[in-house]
Amino acid sequence: MITHIGLNIDGVLLKDTFSPVLKAVFEKLGFDYTPEIERQLFSQNQNKAAGFIQEKYKLSLSKEELIALYFKERNQYLNSVGNMINAGVDSLLSFLKTLKVSVFSYGGLPEDYFKKEMGEFYPYFAEYICTNDFRPGLKEIIRDVYKTEARSVLFVDDVNTVAETAKCLNCPFIGIPSTPFQRADMIKTGVKHILDSVSQINLQLLNEIEKEIADERIWQ
Structure with missing residues (x-):
């Protein structure tokens, strides 16, 4: 029951908000948005998700910078959506x-x-x-x-x-x-x-x- x-x-x-914002982040970083990205990042802890991106793409950005980039894009997206x-x-x-x-x-x-x-x-x-x-x-x-x-x-x-x-x-x-x-x-x-x-x-x-x-x- x-x-x-x-x-x-x-x-x-x-x-x-996650998929459209994530797509925008990947576009900004110059990488393709793929099914693997969703599998690895959806419903994951923020630090773990940032660590995956950092390691996979050998980025110089820190986890904190990646998370900040995501939330910057997210705020812009939220402002455009309304309800x-x-x-x-x-x-x-x-x-x-x-x-x-x-x-x-x-x-x-x-x-x-x-x-x-x-x-x-x-x-x-x-x-x-x-x-x-x-x-x-x-x-x-x-x-x-x-x-x-x-x-x-x-x-x-x-x-x-x-x-x-x-x-x-x-x-x-x-x-x-x-x-x-x-x-x-x-x-x-x-x-x-x-x-x-x-x-x-x-x-x-x-x-x-x-x-x-x-x-x-x-x-x-």
């Missing part, structure tokens, strides 16, 4: 409020950012869990935060690395891939439920996932 539903912040609740909340989030949160589940959000960004961007929707969440220090964070959320079974926590994410972790833990997962690379990788991973939007999450889908949990075929 699903007792907790985790909605990723960047790419699920809010418009994906960050994805279409359908309001209806989804209203629907989830009618269920007997605890809804939380998680991701690598600070809680202050989550609170600011979610605005009026912030009270819909039991809490926000910043996972930058333990990426991608599923195991820690299940074991340390909620102290429950993996099968009881449904994660909704846009990144295949998270899907792979969910598969290893045998916990339910819904993928809403933010890029074509992520969609292709989720298919390879064997994600059963790949959606185009949060608006496609409904009672029928959740009941289907509940049945998979009961039949012990979450990833089969």
Whole structure:
């Protein structure tokens, strides 16, 4: 039985900022943006991601300088986007409020950012869990935060690395891939439920996932 539903912040609740900003950074550095880049950098700790770029491309820039470059590009991107909340989030949160589940959000960004961007929707969440220090964070959320079974926590994410972790833990997962690379990788991973939007999450889908949990075929 699903007792907790985790909605990723960047790419699920809010418009994906990571891939467009990362593309801009790589363009500025003069490197191609590839599926490998997404696999190595998505849902990773900031220092680890910067270290990968630094080592792979033999850059003279320090990790701190790379992270600063990323956030400079990110701020410029955010200023050009306006409203960050994805279409359908309001209806989804209203629907989830009618269920007997605890809804939380998680991701690598600070809680202050989550609170600011979610605005009026912030009270819909039991809490926000910043996972930058333990990426991608599923195991820690299940074991340390909620102290429950993996099968009881449904994660909704846009990144295949998270899907792979969910598969290893045998916990339910819904993928809403933010890029074509992520969609292709989720298919390879064997994600059963790949959606185009949060608006496609409904009672029928959740009941289907509940049945998979009961039949012990979450990833089969």
